[in-house]
Structures are given as structure tokens and as C-alpha cells.
Amino acid sequence: LSRTEHTARSSEETIALGRDIAARLGPPVIVALRGELGSGKTTLAKGIISGLGAAREEDVTSPTFTLVHVYRNPLNGLRVHHADLYRVSDFHDLETLGLEDVFDQPGVLIVEWAEKLTLRSDWPVLDVELAYAGDAARRIAVQHLPAFASRP
Ligand SMILES: Nc1ncnc2c1ncn2[C@@H]1O[C@H](COP(=O)(O)OP(=O)(O)OP(=O)(O)O)[C@@H](O)[C@H]1O
Numbered sequence: 734l735s736r737t738e739h740t741a742r743s744s745e746e747t748i749a750l751g752r753d754i755a756a757r758l759g760p761p762v763i764v765a766l767r768g769e770l771g772s773g774k775t776t777l778a779k780g781i782i783s784g785l786g787a788a789r790e791e792d793v794t795s796p797t798f799t800l801v802h803v804y805r806n807p808l809n810g811l812r813v814h815h816a817d818l819y820r821v822s823d824f825h826d827l828e829t830l831g832l833e834d835v836f837d838q839p840g841v842l843i844v845e846w847a848e849k850l851t852l853r854s855d856w857p858v859l860d861v862e863l864a865y866a867g868d869a870a871r872r873i874a875v876q877h878l879p880a881f882a883s884r885p
């Protein structure tokens with residue numbers, strides 16, 4: 734397992750880190766974002782999704798109400814799902830999210846509040862933990878993990 738820790742001193746630095754992460758991401762992968770309210774999960778996702786060429790930075794918005802946004806890189810067809818599970822309360826909710834087709838083809842699934850993700854998948858997981866580190870600073874730890882619980 735490899736783990737890297739970063740300090741981002743502004744939103745721009747967090748977006749830049751997201752772009753760096755994107756440059757090293759290969760599908761299929763789940764990017765599991767954990768960290769309290771306002772810690773920068775959506776900001777990091779902006780960097781990742783724009784870095785993957787699936788949307789312009791300003792077109793990546795928080796999936797707070799719709800729960801899942803889907804983007805696609807027009808050049809290579811890479812599909813990116815961006816989900817926010819904050820309002821999801823149980824497994825039943827998860828099933829109705831609109832994530833049923835995620836695993837149909839290898840892509841990138843970015844999940845905010847990933848601790849609530851109970852879907853089983855054998856996709857590898859990039860685990861990212863964000864924490865406040867002063868006014869506009871965030872500590873961001875990135876860790877490669879084995880796949881989620883393997884299939885029964
Ligand atoms: N270094 C930083 N990185 C990211 N965001 C920062 C940073 N410094 C300040 N901010 C501010 O913190 C907020 C982060 O909001 P963001 O929506 O990215 O967080 P979030 O973790 O997705 O929140 P939520 O849990 O509500 O989904 C923004 O208002 C942003 O401008």
C-alpha cells in the first residue's frame with residue numbers, strides 16, 4: 734500500500750492536486766472521498782473530473798440534490814460518475830440512486846461520503862481523506878487500497 738500526504742493551502746491547490754490524481758488514475762477505479770462538511774471533497778472532484786477531460790472545471794457541481802452526476806470524456810469515451818451519499822440513509826436508498834449501471838463498463842466512480850457506500854465491487858479503490866488544517870488549508874491523504882469486500 735502506498736500513502737501520500739499533501740497540504741493544499743487554497744481551493745486552487747486542491748483542484749491542482751485533483752488534476753495530479755487524475756493523471757495517475759486508470760479505469761476501472763473508485764475514488765472514495767471522506768472528510769467532514771466543507772473539507773473540500775467537491776473541490777477535489779472538480780480537479781479530478783476536469784483532469785480526466787470529462788468536464789470543464791466550472792461545469793463540475795456538487796451532486797448534493799441529484800446525488801449522481803455523470804460525465805464523459807468525448808475523446809476516449811471514459812465515463813465518470815460523481816456521487817454524493819450525504820443524504821443517503823440506508824442500503825435501500827443506495828439502490829435507487831442511479832448507480833445500477835456504474836459497473837457495466839470500466840470507468841471512474843468518485844464518491845463523496847464514501848463511508849456510506851455499501852455496493853460490492855471488485856474495482857480498486859483510491860481512498861482519499863480530507864481534513865481541515867487551518868483557514869484555507871486542507872490536509873489530504875491519498876491511499877491505494879485493495880478492492881472493496883470481494884463478491885460472495
Ligand atoms: N484548500 C482548500 N481546499 C478546498 N476547499 C477550500 C480550501 N480552502 C477553502 N476552501 C473552501 O472550502 C469549501 C469546500 O467546499 P466543498 O464543497 O469542496 O466541500 P465538500 O467536502 O464537498 O462539502 P460537503 O460535505 O458539503 O459536500 C469551499 O467553500 C472552498 O472555497
Ligand SMILES: [Mg+2]
Binds near residue numbers: 774775776795817845
Ligand atoms: Mg461536496
